[in-house]
Amino acid sequence: xxxxxxxxxxxxxxxxxxxxxxxxxxxxxxxxxxxxxxxxxxxxxxxxxxxxxxxxxxxxxxxxxxxxxxxxxxxxxxxxxxxxxxxxxxxxxxxxxxxxxxxxxxxxxxxxxxxxxxxxxxxxxxxxxxxxxxxxxxxxxxxxxxxxxxxxxxxxxxxxxxxxxxxxxxxxxxxxxxxxxxxxxxxxxxxxxxxxxxxxxxxxxxxxxxxxxxxxxxxxxxxxxxxxxxxxxxxxxxxxxxxxxxxxxxxxxxxxxxxxx
Amino acid sequence: xxxxxxxxxxxxxxxxxxxxxxxxxxxxxxxxxxxxxxxxxxxxxxxxxxxxxxxxxxxxxxxxxxxxxxxxxxxxxxxxxxxxxxxxxxxxxxxxxxxxxxxxxxxxxxxxxxxxxxxxxxxxxxxxxxxxxxxxxxxxxxxxxxxxxxxxxxxxxxxxxxxxxxxxxxxxxxxxxxxxxxxxxxxxxxxxxxxxxxxxxxxxxxxxxxxxxxxxxxxxxxxxxxxxxxxxxxxxxxxxxxxxxxxxxxxxxxxxxxxxx
Numbered sequence: 001x002x003x004x005x006x007x008x009x010x011x012x013x014x015x016x017x018x019x020x021x022x023x024x025x026x027x028x029x030x031x032x033x034x035x036x037x038x039x040x041x042x043x044x045x046x047x048x049x050x051x052x053x054x055x056x057x058x059x060x061x062x063x064x065x066x067x068x069x070x071x072x073x074x075x076x077x078x079x080x081x082x083x084x085x086x087x088x089x090x091x092x093x094x095x096x097x098x099x100x101x102x103x104x105x106x107x108x109x110x111x112x113x114x115x116x117x118x119x120x121x122x123x124x125x126x127x128x129x130x131x132x133x134x135x136x137x138x139x140x141x142x143x144x145x146x147x148x149x150x151x152x153x154x155x156x157x158x159x160x161x162x163x164x165x166x167x168x169x170x171x172x173x174x175x176x177x178x179x180x181x182x183x184x185x186x187x188x189x190x191x192x193x194x195x196x197x198x199x200x201x202x203x204x205x206x207x208x209x210x211x212x213x214x215x216x217x218x219x220x221x222x223x224x225x226x227x228x229x230x231x232x233x234x235x236x237x238x239x240x241x242x243x244x245x246x247x248x249x250x251x252x253x254x255x256x257x258x259x260x261x
Numbered sequence: 262x263x264x265x266x267x268x269x270x271x272x273x274x275x276x277x278x279x280x281x282x283x284x285x286x287x288x289x290x291x292x293x294x295x296x297x298x299x300x301x302x303x304x305x306x307x308x309x310x311x312x313x314x315x316x317x318x319x320x321x322x323x324x325x326x327x328x329x330x331x332x333x334x335x336x337x338x339x340x341x342x343x344x345x346x347x348x349x350x351x352x353x354x355x356x357x358x359x360x361x362x363x364x365x366x367x368x369x370x371x372x373x374x375x376x377x378x379x380x381x382x383x384x385x386x387x388x389x390x391x392x393x394x395x396x397x398x399x400x401x402x403x404x405x406x407x408x409x410x411x412x413x414x415x416x417x418x419x420x421x422x423x424x425x426x427x428x429x430x431x432x433x434x435x436x437x438x439x440x441x442x443x444x445x446x447x448x449x450x451x452x453x454x455x456x457x458x459x460x461x462x463x464x465x466x467x468x469x470x471x472x473x474x475x476x477x478x479x480x481x482x483x484x485x486x487x488x489x490x491x492x493x494x495x496x497x498x499x500x501x502x503x504x505x506x507x508x509x510x511x512x513x514x515x516x517x518x519x520x521x522x
Contacts, residue, residue: 090312
């Protein structure tokens with residue numbers, strides 16, 4: 001039989017395509033988890049960083065200074081891939097479910113404590129621009145970001161905050177921010193959609209240099225002395241939740257970017 | 262020109278292969294995460310279960326009865342894929358690193374407390390055969406497993422235990438197991454490679470029905486009254502670590518299979 005050179009050539013190219021491209025496709029699929037990073041495979045770095053993040057969230061890591069540089073890309077994936085938001089959502093849902101079981105007295109003394117940074121307001125934009133916590137804390141630079149007052153709220157914390165208000169809880173905000181930052185903090189919180197808190201407690205002169213867990217315990221203790229019942233407390237740091245005058249239930253929202261002693 | 266029908270046919274088949282198979286390959290790659298499970302995509306179930314596990318490990322979930330049935334396959338992957346072991350290893354390394362900073366007095370009073378089940382001994386074999394914690398706790402069935410005395414140790418806890426002994430810590434084992442299970446527990450621990458503990462504290466008659474956190478706090482308190490300094494405490498349950506007479510540092514090893522109040 002006769003056949004055109006063109007058809008033969010086109011089938012040949014098509015055939016060659018299969019032979020050459022198929023392995024390339026499959027190797028691309030595999031290599032994303034297999035390519036080594038400083039001798040470690042990407043998958044082993046990723047699973048170490050997952051373990052590291054769990055150790056941080058459970059407070060097993062204790063005091064730590066910066067995010068391991070090899071875990072920065074895992075954190076990017078954690079935030080940009082949406083798992084951080086899902087994790088935060090689940091915590092907020094557990095908090096609201098507990099809140100619904102509390103008998104509200106109606107005297108305004110049934111209280112819920114919230115931390116501010118990384119609990120009600122997100123500074124992720126700042127940390128994205130500053131190595132996702134892999135760079136040492138720069139108080140001057142962070143203060144410059146804070147006074148811009150542009151930190152957004154978390155959808156899940158807004159839902160929780162509003163849900164608690166609707167149930168009848170009195171909201172107490174307890175932050176490590178300085179008294180000098182009160183105005184901008186109030187404005188930022190309002191712009192982010194938070195309204196109607198009873199107290200916004202910031203560090204005064206007498207609180208300078210105090211460990212966060214001591215400062216926050218003392219402030220909660222003052223609230224208890226005023227007659228508030230601290231049913232719940234939400235914070236991104238263990239130092240927001242531990243110490244004395246702790247709430248009946250504490251909720252640790254995720255923050256694998258920095259640690260405050 | 263002339264050409265053989267065979268070569269033409271073989272090229273044709275080769276060409277057809279590319280066109281038909283390539284999409285099949287890529288769709289197979291995608292579908293593993295996209296296939297729906299009761300309306301939810303596998304990936305959204307997996308990320309919910311990851312959030313649920315984090316909420317459990319951080320104690321945000323509070324009291325819970327069983328593993329959500331939709332998370333059983335995520336737990337299988339967590340254990341069989343090796344992430345559980347990696348998570349446990351990282352906690353054990355943090356614990357040993359802390360232990361090395363403790364100044365040992367040499368009077369035998371520097372102590373470390375260990376829980377037993379899911380901390381020194383793994384009952385995973387039992388739970389694998391019983392729905393990975395998705396079935397309600399069956400005390401009779403679990404007791405039958407316990408008295409077999411075949412629970413293996415965790416590599417990481419064996420390393421930690423031995424490391425602490427070498428540093429000079431006195432080991433106190435504090436378990437919710439019954440006094441009647443002392444013999445088999447001692448044998449199982451020895452078979453798993455644990456030796457030389459100072460105390461093995463089990464529930465006596467007076468401890469029946471006590472909440473774990475109360476029972477364990479009372480036992481730690483007794484040890485403190487005996488003059489022990491509780492530098493560290495390792496457990497898989499928050500009720501192993503909280504309450505009163507808590508250790509200087511507590512280490513929560515992972516256990517997303519069951520909760521003990």
